[in-house]
Amino acid sequence: MKTQRIGLIRVLTTEDKDLLELHGKKVMSWFPELEVVSRCIPDQPEGIHDDATEQMAVPKVVNLAKEFESEGFDGILISCAGDPAVNELKDVLSIPVVGAGRTTACIALSFDLPIGVLGITDEVPVGMKAVLRDRMIAWTKPSGVTSTLDLMTPTGRSNTLNAAEELKQKGVKVIALACTGMATIGVAPLIAKETGLIVVDPLKAAAAALWTVLKEGGN
């Protein structure tokens, strides 16, 4: 029985139902008792890729989240490691809101070991940085990868593994993945197997954190 309803927000505009629901379906496969409804922000087919597009997205995410709350949803998952609008929403909604970046950082912190961040942008997402502080000893991005699409090629995948190996050489024991596109391609278990390190998948982290605080179900 589905006891709780989660609103999942994708920060890129798509009419491809499979793509739209990809993350939500993964969450439901992990937590079958949850019903996850996915919605995306309007008019940003290229998603968020710099400060300007993030600023543009924030009010749209806020609107979608408020809409979910008004429809009686029990929690909001913003499926982006940049945590867009998480700050704006946390004091406004009466239901829990998680972003994939901050929750990934928090789960990584659980193990009290040196953390490395592996993303696809030039900077570590602000929310992750704020959580990790001095526990982040290194970060990197795979060479030649600038978008989620690049991750899906054989070269992108192999460069991602090389980047993880590089973090390991620097003494990293826990890798925090800083892009939900890495959840899409399911690269976390691959990196864990290759490096032997603990790897935190951002979609799993966000789903797990939100699941933990849902008011009913599973008790």
Add this chain to the structure above:
Amino acid sequence: MKTQRIGLIRVLTTEDKDLLELHGKKVMSWFPELEVVSRCIPDQPEGIHDDATEQMAVPKVVNLAKEFESEGFDGILISCAGDPAVNELKDVLSIPVVGAGRTTACIALSFDLPIGVLGITDEVPVGMKAVLRDRMIAWTKPSGVTSTLDLMTPTGRSNTLNAAEELKQKGVKVIALACTGMATIGVAPLIAKETGLIVVDPLKAAAAALWTVLKEGGN
């Protein structure tokens, strides 16, 4: 199909199989794909209740964890908010180790809101304090409650709710429960319902954090 095996360590000695397996069975009800095997430390029927009993327990927890690892288990959950032996184990084992205190603090941190700790001891557990730093704005314990058993009485339960209300008055938005005995009695959803706050159950938090980084299953 059970794909992953978790070793769960109880830090009190018991021959009561139901009590021993209570936490493990909860974890399996939440994550049916996990097999959880529970073991308890020897010769401490009263568990951990001060520094001396904690020091006594640490090497016993280390032994149990090493035993689980040598038997091929995939992760270790130390079911105590005091995180006994988590520090000692984190650099020693090649499988992930979580303690209920630190993971509860980390999940609480996910929401980026003012946190209050509700426990049954006079001090906030060290591991939780280290994670929460200045995000913990208040902490308290229910009056008249000094052990898990006290929590189970009607008075204990009602005093726990009063303590949560007190935290709310101080501006707390997220309550981190600092005793796995509170998971035993399932008080988190009760507090959440009464106060409207986000409440982090320590057993759920530890299970969720460990599940997030398991190498296979659910991907």
